[in-house]
Amino acid sequence: MTQDRITWLAGLAAVAGLTTFPGSAGAQMLYEDADSMAITPVQELTPLMDEPMGQVTSVSELRDVQPADWAYEALKSLVERYGCIVGYPDRTFRGDAEGTLRARALSRWEFAAGLNACMNTMERLIQENVAVIRADIDKLQRLAQEFRAELSALGARVDNLETRTAYLEDHQFSTTTKLNGEVIFSISGATGGEPDADSAQIVFNDRVRLNLTTSFTGKDALITGLQAYNFTAGNPITGTGSVAETLFPNDASILGEGMTSFNYEPQFAGFNPQNLQPSCDNNSVCLYKLLYITPVTDNFTVFVGPKAEVTDAFPTIVPFASEGQGTLSRAFAINPVLRVSGGTTETGLASAAGFIYKPNDVVDWRALYGSVNAAIPQNEGFPGTPLGAGLFNGSFVAATQLTLYPTENLDLGLNYAYSYHQINILGTGLTGAAAGTLGGLPLTTPVNVNSVGATLTWRINPSIYFTTYGAYFMVDQANSGSAFTNLASWMAGLYFPDAFAEGNTAGLMFGQPLTRVGAGNGATLTPDNISNRAIPYQIEAFYNYKINNNLSITPGAFVIFNPEGDSSNSTTGVFALRTTFTF
Numbered sequence: 001m002t003q004d005r006i007t008w009l010a011g012l013a014a015v016a017g018l019t020t021f022p023g024s025a026g027a028q029m030l031y032e033d034a035d036s037m038a039i040t041p042v043q044e045l046t047p048l049m050d051e052p053m054g055q056v057t058s059v060s061e062l063r064d065v066q067p068a069d070w071a072y073e074a075l076k077s078l079v080e081r082y083g084c085i086v087g088y089p090d091r092t093f094r095g096d097a098e099g100t101l102r103a104r105a106l107s108r109w110e111f112a113a114g115l116n117a118c119m120n121t122m123e124r125l126i127q128e129n130v131a132v133i134r135a136d137i138d139k140l141q142r143l144a145q146e147f148r149a150e151l152s153a154l155g156a157r158v159d160n161l162e163t164r165t166a167y168l169e170d171h172q173f174s175t176t177t178k179l180n181g182e183v184i185f186s187i188s189g190a191t192g193g194e195p196d197a198d199s200a201q202i203v204f205n206d207r208v209r210l211n212l213t214t215s216f217t218g219k220d221a222l223i224t225g226l227q228a229y230n231f232t233a234g235n236p237i238t239g240t241g242s243v244a245e246t247l248f249p250n251d252a253s254i255l256g257e258g259m260t261s262f263n264y265e266p267q268f269a270g271f272n273p274q275n276l277q278p279s280c281d282n283n284s285v286c287l288y289k290l291l292y293i294t295p296v297t298d299n300f301t302v303f304v305g306p307k308a309e310v311t312d313a314f315p316t317i318v319p320f321a322s323e324g325q326g327t328l329s330r331a332f333a334i335n336p337v338l339r340v341s342g343g344t345t346e347t348g349l350a351s352a353a354g355f356i357y358k359p360n361d362v363v364d365w366r367a368l369y370g371s372v373n374a375a376i377p378q379n380e381g382f383p384g385t386p387l388g389a390g391l392f393n394g395s396f397v398a399a400t401q402l403t404l405y406p407t408e409n410l411d412l413g414l415n416y417a418y419s420y421h422q423i424n425i426l427g428t429g430l431t432g433a434a435a436g437t438l439g440g441l442p443l444t445t446p447v448n449v450n451s452v453g454a455t456l457t458w459r460i461n462p463s464i465y466f467t468t469y470g471a472y473f474m475v476d477q478a479n480s481g482s483a484f485t486n487l488a489s490w491m492a493g494l495y496f497p498d499a500f501a502e503g504n505t506a507g508l509m510f511g512q513p514l515t516r517v518g519a520g521n522g523a524t525l526t527p528d529n530i531s532n533r534a535i536p537y538q539i540e541a542f543y544n545y546k547i548n549n550n551l552s553i554t555p556g557a558f559v560i561f562n563p564e565g566d567s568s569n570s571t572t573g574v575f576a577l578r579t580t581f582t583f
Contacts, residue, residue: 074139077218081136084114084121112147115140133176133218177214182324183207183581184264192563192572193247200246206230207264211289225289225307225348230282232270242269244432247572250529251564253435254443255425259513259536259563260574261330264323267345267429274373276383280347288348301356306374307348310338313356313366314401317413317455318467319495320507324580325544328556331430331513332491332540336471337453339428341397341419342372351375351391367400381422382444388422395421409460415453415471420478422446426487430514432529432564437475438483439519439527446478457495465495471514477523485525486518503546510539515565534567536560554578 078084119140144151189202207229214222231242244258252258255268272279280286291305291312303313311321316334320326323346327333334344342349354368371391373379379389388394399417406412421427424445426434438445453471460466470490477483491511499506513536519525526533542556557575 074143078118078136078139081133081218082118082121082125084118112151115143115147116151119144133215135218176216177212179210179212181208181210181583183209184324185579186262186264186576188243188262188574188576190243190247190260190572190574192560192570194250194566194569197247197249200243203243205265206283207266208283209288217294220292220294223289223291223293223305225287226285227280227288227347228283228285229266229269229280231265232280232282243574248432248564248569251566251569252432255435257429257434258432259331259430259538259560260572261429262576263321263327263330263333264346264578265330266347267342268347268349273342273349274376274387275385286347288346290348291352299358299360301358302354303356303368304353306351308350308352308370309345309348310343310352310368310370310397310399313352313354313368314338314399314415315364315366315403315411315413317403317411317457318469318493319457319465319497320467320493320505320509320542324578324582325505325552325554326542327507327509327540328542328554328576328578329538329540329558329574331489331538331558332493332509332511335413335415335453335455335469336428336430336473336489336514337399337415337417337451339430340399340417340426340449340451340473341370341395341421342427342429343370343397343399343417345429350397362405364403364405365400366403367398369396369398371396386423395419395423395427409458411457413453413455415451415455417449417451419449419451420446421449426473426475428514430489433487433514433516436527437487438477438485438523439516439530440524441477441481441483441522445481445483448476448478450474450476463496463498465497466493467495468492473514477521482521483523484518484520485516485523487514488512488517489514499543501546505544505546506542508541510537512536513538513560530564530566531568533565534562536562536565550582552580554580 122136122140184205184207186205186207187202188205190200193200208227210226212224214224216222242252242256242258243260244252244256247260248258255273257267261267270278270281287307289305289312290307291303293301293303295301311334316338318326318332318334321333323333338344350370350372351374352368352370354366357365371394373385373388373394374391376385376389376394379385379393385394397417397419399415399419402414404412404414419427424436424438424441424443424447426437426449428434433439436443438447451471451473453469455467455469457465457467468491471488473487475485475487489512491509493507493509493511496506498504515536516525516533517535538558538560540556540558542554544552544554546552555575555577557573560572560574563569563572
């Protein structure tokens, strides 16, 4: 299915029983995937086999292990969680060809060999500070007792099982929590901008994330994320000092938003838009993620949390959406509809709740309600509480996504979002037009936003994917007026897995950043800050070089023509060298 994922969004997919996606560093798995945990079958099995054994990823593939057996569910959970059981390539545990009683005994021996492999795998994981659930240790103990004779015949150290179990318990970070993290170093620069603007200096930025994924039942997940970064501008509330405001002091957003923003750059760096106060200064540690996900049935999952983003719940579809491994620009990473109302601020601005419904392997339906002012008890209006107050008073977003997987090579996402903003903003972080969206009207003008979008990825072959999206925003004045502004964006790109070497990736994109395409009834297409309105276009390329499983380097650049929708601005080029550490 889809190749993608958002910070910890892969962890959400794991507990929902969905396909997981490589890429998003923010996407932190609740458990490691099977490939990363696979081990070489034990050498003691060689005399018992007529052909080599291979890795299996689901116990249902082992046809002679019956669901009625008590060991079936235990084996199933270990196989699917740790990927450590081995079987023949024809997906059976087999005995001799005659089908005698020895065939059953040999099957138990092979079962026991897989059990021993799981014990070794789990011990290795603990040595690597990967959490192993206590219930799984209990399963291992019970299985080891049941298959004691077979384990002994294979030379396994059954007598030391208790000692090994104690070692696992004593050395893991937590019996319920997994810790992982991501560190991004970025050296970047930009040229172009407005005719009289200052040049942007070459800068060295960082972003550090530590994610704690806790499971209380083995199926649920409580995600707690801590973050620090140094993207805070000289005056973060107005964006003064940011790259966008340096190159476009008139055309960029007063909130520091602009077309030059990076995919891994927080939208409201250094300040809280809920009250326009400084917040989370350079390299201060702040909470950016707090969300709980739990399955209700096999195909229905719910989530709720006070620190969440739309991309925590919705599949991004675009294969290079990863903030740490994918595209460099913010514009082309995901469909802009997912970003409306501060949906992807990268600071966990919104409180949200929603559901995931996956009736089969073809259909995936998700929806959420989010409020950026849920913790504020009193609505003081602008500037005290410019976004509003309360869970149901002030700015909010209600969004849904229907994701379809009609074939093994095709993924399609359809989006709709309705949002209300107490002030005249879009909240996408993609363009200067995101503030003062109804051109010519005051910032204090409330707006309603209806946004629709579609995203498609076609895996042409294992070496090349085609991906595209389109988005359209209809922004209407929410009070007694009837002013409106429409905005649109589209992108088409190619993604190259294993580019030039296994594990490396590359991307090439072209499209239109989000820009005004229509306005009327008092709103204008050309506000006073725009000299000569024109449609902007952007081209981008990146190459992600994987040094090892924990370190990658991504050089890339993007060029914007008619940046911020103004042909008076010089063609703007942005380059970056991003280094990403994951652990």
